[in-house]
Amino acid sequence: MSDTILETEGMTKEFRGFVAVSDVRLQVRRGTIHGLIGPNGAGKTTCFNLLTKFLPVTRGKIIYEGRDITNLKPADIARLGLVRSFQISAVFPHLTVLENVRLALQRARGNSFDFWRPESLLKRYDSRAMELLEDVGLTEYARHNAGELSYGRKRALEIATTLALEPTMMLLDEPTAGMTHDDVDRIVALVRRVAAGRTVLLVEHNLKVVEGLCDTITVLARGSVLAQGDYATVSRNPDVQAAYLGT
Numbered sequence: 001m002s003d004t005i006l007e008t009e010g011m012t013k014e015f016r017g018f019v020a021v022s023d024v025r026l027q028v029r030r031g032t033i034h035g036l037i038g039p040n041g042a043g044k045t046t047c048f049n050l051l052t053k054f055l056p057v058t059r060g061k062i063i064y065e066g067r068d069i070t071n072l073k074p075a076d077i078a079r080l081g082l083v084r085s086f087q088i089s090a091v092f093p094h095l096t097v098l099e100n101v102r103l104a105l106q107r108a109r110g111n112s113f114d115f116w117r118p119e120s121l122l123k124r125y126d127s128r129a130m131e132l133l134e135d136v137g138l139t140e141y142a143r144h145n146a147g148e149l150s151y152g153r154k155r156a157l158e159i160a161t162t163l164a165l166e167p168t169m170m171l172l173d174e175p176t177a178g179m180t181h182d183d184v185d186r187i188v189a190l191v192r193r194v195a196a197g198r199t200v201l202l203v204e205h206n207l208k209v210v211e212g213l214c215d216t217i218t219v220l221a222r223g224s225v226l227a228q229g230d231y232a233t234v235s236r237n238p239d240v241q242a243a244y245l246g247t
């Protein structure tokens with residue numbers, strides 16, 4: 001098995017001639033937490049959209065597990081184990097937390113939701129759903145309506161529904177955005193836990209979180225890779241300081 005799980009070559013996205021992502025070479029090592037950072041408009045979200053095929057590339061190649069996935073569809077990519085948080089599952093506020101995860105498991109296993117199925121059949125998913133809720137620290141909220149959860153716990157539930165797809169690699173888009181201090185600490189611990197035995201690619205604005213979590217960081221600015229390395233290395237880079245840290 002190759003050390004590199006995800007790799008891009010010359011990944012480029014143009015919107016009517018505007019180059020949002022320019023010739024990006026990413027190399028994500030298996031089993032690591034890899035951060036993708038950069039100022040607003042740097043191209044981070046566009047990169048995520050390209051990697052998960054929400055947008056087609058203008059040029060370049062995306063290789064996952066040694067396979068060229070450049071022309072696959074989002075659902076095919078999720079099936080290969082490369083899953084973006086919130087890609088397939090959303091949180092349904094009027095269902096309970098447990099029902100949300102159960103539904104995600106049903107969908108992950110290819111069973112479309114069937115309103116005529118007796119409740120007893122649906123329950124076979126419950127033991128796995130409870131395991132996933134335990135993984136994200138939501139066991140005691142299993143019977144609560146998802147809509148009643150705090151913002152931070154809703155994000156944890158979204159991660160549980162993503163885990164239902166049994167990802168090998170997870171793409172997390174700003175997991176701590178808009179969170180209180182306590183929630184940030186909880187999500188950091190959670191990301192570390194879900195990263196065990198997986199690979200995580202993370203877009204994150206909070207540099208303390210990036211420093212604490214990421215093994216490798218790619219810094220983007222104006223669509224191009226400015227620097228790559230561990231936090232100490234990239235944060236010392238004068239180009240990064242000028243473009244990103246504003247110093």
Ligand code: ADP
Pocket residue numbers: 015018019020038039040041042043044045046047
């Ligand atoms: P980031 O996530 O780093 O803030 P984005 O990937 O959202 O950056 O955006 C990168 C650049 O591409 C920005 O200048 C943005 O305005 C532009 N852009 C993103 N999506 C589109 C689109 N659908 N059409 C035109 N321009 C876009």
